[in-house]
Amino acid sequence: MARVVVDVMPKPEILDPQGKAITGSLARMGFDGLSVRQGKRFEVDVAGGITDERLAQIKEAAEKLLANTVIESFSVHIEED
């Protein structure tokens, strides 16, 4: 089935306490020099193939439902097989 992916990440100026905690844990595991930010990934399976209308629907859903655009940015892309 055709699949579209929506990635949602905290905006750069927004603190990311989960990412900070992971970055700290990595340093304690001995993995210095790695800095992590945590976001969300939504895999959207689309019945009937991907059309411009479908992509517009998914963008609207990302804006209204999947991302809080005050603090998060999102990107929509078609997943290649």
Next chain:
Amino acid sequence: MARVVVDVMPKPEILDPQGKAITGSLARMGFDGLSVRQGKRFEVDVAGGITDERLAQIKEAAEKLLANTVIESFSVHIEED
């Protein structure tokens, strides 16, 4: 800075209540035929460039820290600019 992305998704056989809730909301918005699964996206900024050793570290981190491999699968890939 060089960036590696770790995507973590619930395994196909695992129920995904968050994804189910979103799928239901989309249907109520009039967007039928979209089915969503929700996972996590980690953006890892790597100091000093991406080497095989760095990738091995990030894979270990994904397995031990970022994913619960009983119920989640993960994929590690280098983000192209």
